[in-house]
Amino acid sequence: MAYLVASVAGVVFFAMSVVLLGVLPTRALNADMRAMGPAKLPTLTASEQRGRIVYAREGCAYCHTQQVRYVHADMARFGAPTLAWETQFDFPQMWGTRRIGPDLAREGGTRPDDWQFAHLYAPRTVVPLSVMPSYASLFDGAANQPTNDGRDLVAYLSTLGRARELAAPEGEARAREACHCPDDEMAQMAFEMKELNAHPARARRTGPVPALPSAGDRAAGLQLYANYCAGCHGATGAGDGPAAAGLRPRPSNLSAHRYATDRIAETLWNGVAGTSMPAWRDQPLDRIAALVAAVQSLGQNASVDEASRSGDDLGARVYAANCVQCHGERGAGDGFSAASLAIAPTNFLKQQPFQSVALRALTSGIDGTSMAPWTSRLSEADITAVVHYVRSLYTGDAKEGRR
Template sequence: MSANKEIAAEKPMFVLLFAGFGCFMLSFLAMGLGPWISLRASMEPPEEMAKSSPYKDEDGNATPIGRGRETYIHEGCWHCHSQFVRPVANEEFRYGPVSQAWETMYDVPNTFGTRRIGPDLSREAGRRSNDWHYAHLWNPRTTVPRSIMPNYPWMFEKEGDTWKPTEKATDLVAYLQYLGGNFKEDVRKMVWPSRVETLGAPSPSDAHSRRGEELFNKHCIGCHGEKGDGMGLAKDFLTPSAADLTTRYLPREEVFRVLFMGSEGSAMPSFAELTEKDLWALSQYVHEFGKDVRKPALATAGDAAAVERGKQVFEKNGCVTCHGKDGIVPEGLDSALKPGPKHFPDRLYTTDYIKHVMAEGRPGTGMAPYPGISGKDAEDLAAYLSSLFNKTKYKEE
C-alpha cells in the first residue's frame, strides 16, 4: 500500500519534468530553429549583388578577404574588437569616419561586436603595415609591449631560424586591410600627420630621460629592443627592419619629427596622440642611444679630400636622384616614396653603418644595395654624408 502511494506521488513529478522539457523544445523550435530556417535564404545577398561581394570570386569560392573574415570569426576576434564607429563624441577622432549602413551589406553574420577590450577595427585599412600585423599576431607584445591579446602561433610556420605567416595569417591580414578601405584616405590623413606641431624643445633633464625610458619600454621596445639596436621581438617580421638607434646621431628635434609623423610604408607608427611633453621626453631618451656617434662622424667630415671624393661617389652613383643635392630630399619625393629617403642635414651615421647599407641596401625601401661602393669609396661617402649635417642648427647638447 505504501509503495503504491510512492509511485502515485512520482507520476506528477515525471509529468511536470516531461512537460517542462517539451515546453523548452517547443520554444526552441518556435523562436530559434523556425526563424532561422525561414530567414536563412533571405540572409544571403541577391544573386546579382553577390557577384560583387569581396568575400567570394566569380566561381563562388572564398577570396583571401573572405577566408580572412572566416578566420576572424572562428578565432573569436569579435569578442574583443568592435567594427562600428559610433556617431558620438570623439569616436571620429579616435578611429575615423562614422560607420555607414552600406559597409556591412555583405556581412552575414555581422561582426559589429559589443566590447572594446582591443581597438575598433572598422577603419584598419592602411592604418598599419602588413609586417606590423604579422608581428602582432605572432606575439602581440612585439608591437604593443603591454598588450593582453593572446598569441596566435598556429598561424605561422618556422623556416630556418625565422617564423613565416601561413595562408591563414595572410588571409586574416588581407581582411583587416580591407576594413574601411573606402575611407582609407581619410584615415591616412588622420594617422600620418603631414606636418609637425610643437611649441619647441624643452631643456634636457634627467626627469625627461627617466620619463622617456618609461615611454620607450611601453611603446618601442618590441621593435627597437631594450638596447635600441633594432633587435626587438618583432625583428623577424619587419621589412624594413626597425632602426638600430645606436648607429646614428639623431637630434631631439629629428626624433620628435619621426615620432610625431611616423614613417608611412614601414611598421613605425605616428605617436601624435601622446602629449607634447611626453613626446619630448621620449625624444630625449631615443636621442641618447646614438649621442656618441656625433663626434667620430663629424671627425670624418674634417678630411676635405675624403669629403670631395665622397661627393663624387654620391653624384656618380645617382644618389642625388632620391636624396637630392646636398642631401636635401627634393620636394614631393619624400611623400611619393614610402618610406621616404633620409635628409642627411638632419642626422649622422657611423661609417660601418654606411658600409653595411651599401653592401646590403635597405630591404623594404627604395634603397638598393650598391656592392660597387665598398672599402675606401664607402668610407669617403660616409665622410661626405657627415659633412652635410647641419651643425649650426643642431648644436651638441
C-alpha cells in the same frame, strides 16, 4: 469563452509586438540606409571575404568591437561613429559586445601590413604590455611567413572603415541631408569629424607636424620608449627588439645615429611609409616631445663615434657620381629617383649615421630597401671617403643646409 478571449488576445498581442518591435524598425532602418548610404558599396574581394571568415573563426570579436559609438571618448580614439549602412552587408555582423582590445571599425590603413603580421604572430614583441593572444598558427614559423589564412586576415583588416572613407565627401553630405536631423545632437555627432576614417594614428599620411612643446621630458620618454618602441627597436635602441627578426627593412638602430629634432618628430607623426613603423599621432604632443628627447639620448653614449672629416674632395666626387639620384645633390634625400622608391632614401642633413653604420650600409646594403652594396663598384678608399662625406652633411637642428 475566457479561454477564447485570452488566446485571441495573446495572438493579437504577439502579432503587434512583432510589427512594433521587428517589422517597423526594420523598415525604418532600411529606409535610413537607402537614404543615407552611398549608391553603391564596395564589395569584398575573395581574399578579404576569406579573411572575414578567419576573423570570425579565431574569435577576434570576443575582444574587439567593430562599432564606434556615439560617445566623445570613442570618437577621439577611433573616429566618426558608425552609420547603419556601413555594416549593411556584414552578415553575420562582427560588431562584438566586449572591448578587451581597441575597436577595429576604422583599422584599415591605420597600421602597416608588416606591423599587423608581427603583431598577430606575437603581440607582445610589438606591444610589450599587450594581453592579446598570439596567432602563430596563422604563420609558417615566422612573422614574415604568414599562411594564406594569415594573409587573408590582414587583407580583411585593411577593409575596415574603407566603405565610409570612399563615400566621403559626397556621401557624407548626402547622409547629412537625408538625416533631416539638425536638432538631433546624437545624430549630428556622426558628421562632426572632418576626416572620416579618422583613426588618429592613421599611417601613410603625410602632413605638417604641429609645433612640439620645446623641452621633452626624457625620463618619461624613456618609459614610453620601453612600452611602445623597444619591441622593435630594442631596449637600448640597437634595432634588435624581439619583433625585429621578421621585419624588412629592419627597425633602425637608433643608438647609432644622430637625429635632428624635426626628423624624429616627423617620423613619429607620419610613420615611415613602406615599413612597419606606425604613426604615433594618437599620442598627445608632450608625449611625442618626450619620445624625441628619449630617442636623441639613445645615441649619446657612443664614444666610438669619430668626428667626421670634411673638405674631402674624393668623397664629394664619389657622391656626385653615384649617390645624387637617390640621396639628392645636397644630401636631403630628394634625388630625382627618390619619389619612385617604396622606401625613401636617407636625408643626411637631418640624420647622421655613425661611422660603423654608414660603412655597413655601403658594404652590405640595407635589406628590404633599394640601397644596394657598393663593394663591387667602389674601391675601399672611395667608400671610406664617401662615408666621411655623407656624415659631414649633417646640419642638426639648424634650419639651413651648410652648403
